[in-house]
Amino acid sequence: MTYSLTPAIQDYLEVIHDLSKHDSKVRITDIARKLNVAKSSVTEAIELLHAKNLVQKERYGPITLTRNGEREAAKLKYKHLLISKFLRDVLNVTADTAEKDACLIEHVVSVETMLALIQLLESKNYLDNDIDIEEVKILLSTNSLSNLAPGTKGTIKRVEATGELRRRLMEMGVTSGDDIQVKRVAPMGDPIEITVKGYNLTLRKNEAAAILIEIN
């Protein structure tokens, strides 16, 4: 039930992502320090992220990103990185301004523009070889089915599941390339009703989370 994240909430996600590189258990105080906000503001924001299934947290406990949160944070990180690189290497903007502008533009830029930007950077050979740009393109252009609002139409791009879960989804007829529509989403995003190949399916949230959709 992510639907859409405000810039402010995206900033929290990004900071949590950064901090969890040093220590996967992130604390409220560190987030507050990084974002220059009061602890109470963080508590509130974390509640929201929790409700949207982007972080795990219990009372007085540390914060960890969920798989979903990880994905959304990674999207932001790559947007930031690519925009910043473009500003520095193509436009020759100072590093400082590039960072600041990237921080703001990353929250509003469309996927289409991001893909076009990647193409430009690729054509000029400005991309580091240590990032798998094809994976980044897929990351940016897809959403986990568990994040989509009722009514959304798209195409299954990938089923990120193995073993039993994968088998079950295949059996239901969930395969890459299929068109899909989200019919209904229960409170808390579980379960999710969808239509694939004319069939109505009801998926558990953890099943839906494994399915990557490219929105039309």
Add this chain to the structure above:
Amino acid sequence: MTYSLTPAIQDYLEVIHDLSKHDSKVRITDIARKLNVAKSSVTEAIELLHAKNLVQKERYGPITLTRNGEREAAKLKYKHLLISKFLRDVLNVTADTAEKDACLIEHVVSVETMLALIQLLESKNYLDNDIDIEEVKILLSTNSLSNLAPGTKGTIKRVEATGELRRRLMEMGVTSGDDIQVKRVAPMGDPIEITVKGYNLTLRKNEAAAILIEIN
């Protein structure tokens, strides 16, 4: 006393600018329709724009942009136009996405990045000849002195005044190229105390409005 405008308020300014091309007397209802908000929201926003000296309006009367409002609106228009052109012509993004992204990016992009973007568009000969790009650069990189917060340091880029007003400003020692610092600003932005060439000057708002500052 503009100091800074939120994206929402910038949108109002832009719409007023657009509408005033057809008819210089803009009405609340038209703005509401264009922005898809309630009339009461517009009334409120206009009050703010009025307080910031960007529009003129009296009770139940039509809205007109002030000189200041005109300048700020023009900045936004050019940002929009240039970003959109870049997205379409350089990145080959669809016209629709280019418009949407430009609408969002224009509110957050820095002047430095805008100037760099212009340079790129110039070097590729993508700019229409009917816009005076040197004037646009000056427009984007300057602010009217009447909009600056106390403490701001900058350089006088131009004195946009003629006749008596120009003569008086020259006499005070206000000339292009001088460094300037805003010392104090009275409530309602009138008068404004500044330092130029070591001298303390007190300017009326209409005098300050004519002085364009490039912020350091």
Add this chain to the structure above:
DNA sequence: CTAATAAGTTAGGTTAAACTAACAATATTA
């Protein structure tokens, strides 16, 4: 293993930007 310190939460307040509903002023038209 307490006592002091730090971390997290709760309660209550503020601001910007929206909203609806009711009302007042202005325009239109019959």
Add this chain to the structure above:
DNA sequence: TAATATTGTTAGTTTAACCTAACTTATTAG
């Protein structure tokens, strides 16, 4: 010109994102 319609304002809510201050729970140091 009176009746109607349109336009603009006011009052009162709502939501997101912040805040401070007071409090509770954890952690750390003697």
